[in-house]
Amino acid sequence: MASECFIIIKRRIIIGLSLTGCVSIFLISLFYQTVFSSDVLGNANSLKAYHSDAELSCNDCHTVENEVQNIPATDDCLECHGDMEAVAQLTADKDPNPHDSPHYGPYLDCDLCHHEHKISENYCGGCHEWVSSVP
Amino acid sequence: MKDSKQKQFSRRQFLKATGGATALAGVASAGFIMAIPQKSFAMPLPKKWDSEVDVLVIGSGFAGLAAGIEAAEAGAVTVIIDKMPVPGGNSIINGGLVSAAGSPKQDKEKINDSPDLMYKDMLKAGLGLNHQALARVVTEKSNEAVQWTIKHLGAQYKDRNLHLGGHSVPRSYYTTNSSGSGIVRPQLNKVKDLGIPLKLNCYLEQVYRDEDGRIKGVNVREGYKFLKEGSGQSISIKVRRGVVVAAGGFANDVIYRKIQDPKVDDKVQCTNHQGATAECLKELLRLHANPVQLSWIQLGPWSCPLEKGMGIGYIFAINAAFPYGIMVSPKTGKRFINELADRKIRADAIINTGEWAVGIADQEGVKRTAKIDKMLERGIVKKFDTIEALAKEYKINVAEYKKTIFQYNSFVKSGKDTEWGKPFQSDCKPITTPPFYGMYLWPKAHHTMGGAQINTKAQVIDLNQNVIPGLYAAGEITGGVHGAVRLGSVAITDCLVFGRIAGKQVAGEKPWA
Ligand SMILES: Cc1cc2nc3c(=O)[nH]c(=O)nc-3n(C[C@H](O)[C@H](O)[C@H](O)COP(=O)(O)OP(=O)(O)OC[C@H]3O[C@@H](n4cnc5c(N)ncnc54)[C@H](O)[C@@H]3O)c2cc1C
DSSP states (O other), rough: OOOHHHHHHHHHHHHHHTTTTTHHHHHHHHHHHHHHTTTTTTTTTOOOOHHHHHHHOHHHSSOOOSTTTTBBBBHHHHHHHHOHHHHHTTTTTTOTTSSTTTTTTOOOOOGTTOOSSOOOOOOGGTTTOOOOOOO | OOHHHHHHHHHHHHHHTTHHHHHHHHHTTTOOOSOOOOOOTTTBBSSSSSEEEEEEEEOOHHHHHHHHHHHHHHHHEEEESSSSSSSOOOGSSSOEEEEEEEEEHHHTTTOOOHHHHHHHHHHHHTTTTTTHHHHHHHHHHHHHHHHHHTTTOOBBOSOOOOOOOOOSOOEEEBTSSSSSSHHHHHHHHHHHHHHHEEESSSEEEEEETTTTEEEEEEEEEEEOOOOOOTTEEEEEEEEEEEEEEOOOOOOTTTTHHHHHHHHTTSSSSSSSSSOSHHHHHHHHHHHTTEETTOOOEEETTOTTSSSSSSTTTTHHIIIIIIIHSSSEEETTTTEOOOTSOOOHHHHHHHHHHSOOOOEETTTTTTTTTTTHHHHHHHSEEEEEHHHHHHHOOOOOHHHHHHHHHHHHHHHHHHTTOOOOOOOOOOOOOOSSSSSSSEEEOOOOOEEEEEOOOOOOOOEETTSSSSSEEEEEEEEGGOSSSSOOOOOTTHHHHHHHHHHHHHHHHHHHOOOOO
16 A cells, blocks of 8 residues: 555656656656665666667656656657667568567567666567577 | 355344454445455455456457457457566467368368367367367367458468377368467457557456456556566456456466476476466456366477477477377387377376487478478487487487387388377378488476366356356366367367357346446
């Protein structure tokens, strides 16, 4: 019960403050990380090289439009990366093509494997032993 | 009947007069209506539901999607949920083999088959434990279900019928992409076309069965993260017509499966998706669904111990080594079972040899085996110029093994396997054409035959053999269709047939509110 209240309060605070920019998000995340060791916000100050090289800032992904809790969803990723079929084309030379599964096709959420603020993982690895390093 | 009502009555009176008040206060403060359930399955209903549907389907595999499609097409406001971040459960990673008795493909190949013959095959493998009426429905509607996937959903199949173990004739359709996704993805497209919401990361926590015995709604966790207990937000959904539980089997629930069959412990590998766990079955049991034959857990005899999960090696076993080749035990160099016997017979036989078996086929045998290059590349299947080289790699007793092949080839030529009784397909040839292919075989946990009892309308049956109003189940979570042993390719048929029945039936339920 109590923890549910916190989630709601936390969500309101975050949505309210996101407009005032990254600094407050960072501070709040720091606060919640210490208090609740939240992995929703994770290590919010680190960016993967390919995103920092592209000079992205926090609000490029964490926008007011994000459907849930300012967390970017697959659609937000696709704003820059094109549609899923196009993403699959980018790795068409790989076998197996990590973006075009025989089971799910290209229609899997990006964050099943790719994480921005923590180490990425290989979702296929749950059932298959072939490993591919996930950026 | 009257008696038990009286008992309830007096219990209620008793509660009123005694400690009931304290309990009432507790319930009221949690925001529920002021009634204390008397039946152990009953839960106080939420005062206010967060949302409302006609039909709620749990699980997005063959069975759940078939149910959702039928319910929505019959006009019911339907929602499908799945706890995983991906749709399709075991179905979308499945091998894509589905049996149909009396199909147009069989007509074309002049194969004489009938629902009755399929029924006999199922009962033979099932050791007669099959619930006969259910097995009848599956066989009688098998062809209709497969044709539905083609005509209504646009699924595509290869030209030939496959002859799988335990079936007396070739009767298995095989999806063009060699995967269950060849059926699930067309199902998902249909779900999308029909505008049925499919909510992933949505975990069924609890089903509300009211004091009057009827199912009234559910609690789910939205935004659930797989394996993170308590993640996401708890939401109540009022379900006006009924709930279809199509949450699949529990072969990947090591604790629960080991209780049912201690031999299938944590040392046994598993072919299933990670979400094949027992919580929905346990919830059904809490609602007083009758459990059927939970300890019949099937091991797949065609799996390769050198790869994780189902992998791809099974494709070599079922397409080449078993129908067109042989399986030997390295120590003896001999065959030890009919390679096309049912799964239980073969899996037990392999385990009884005490060592990994070796499946063998020649170039003729692998002609129709998809992905052979991939298996070779990953070292799962190995290729040799001579049978001696193959024997050396797998440390097979060469002298005996040569005799085995010589004898087997004479069986093929005569058309009769007088040693193990394997039925030969018409295009079966002696093992003589190099190169030769080999693969290790060791069984893995694959399918849970047991589950909740249903009737031929897919209604869940309670401990006293009464229907639980508003509760339906279909697919691997149910028990009885397959008895002790499920034949290959009959699971899809079962899921499609009973999923469709459940969807049609639930849509016709009278709404309780
Ligand atoms: C690798 C493999 C290959 C196979 N090949 C074949 C084959 O070729 N032919 C054949 O006939 N059979 C085959 N089978 C068996 C067959 O695939 C399964 O029996 C069938 O897919 C079961 O379908 P289902 O709809 O009952 O369940 P599933 O497809 O498993 O779907 C159940 C869904 O319910 C969800 N769920 C579970 N619990 C909850 C919860 N608490 N809340 C919300 N959602 C929940 C799961 O996440 C899952 O997505 C194979 C099985 C495997 C594992």
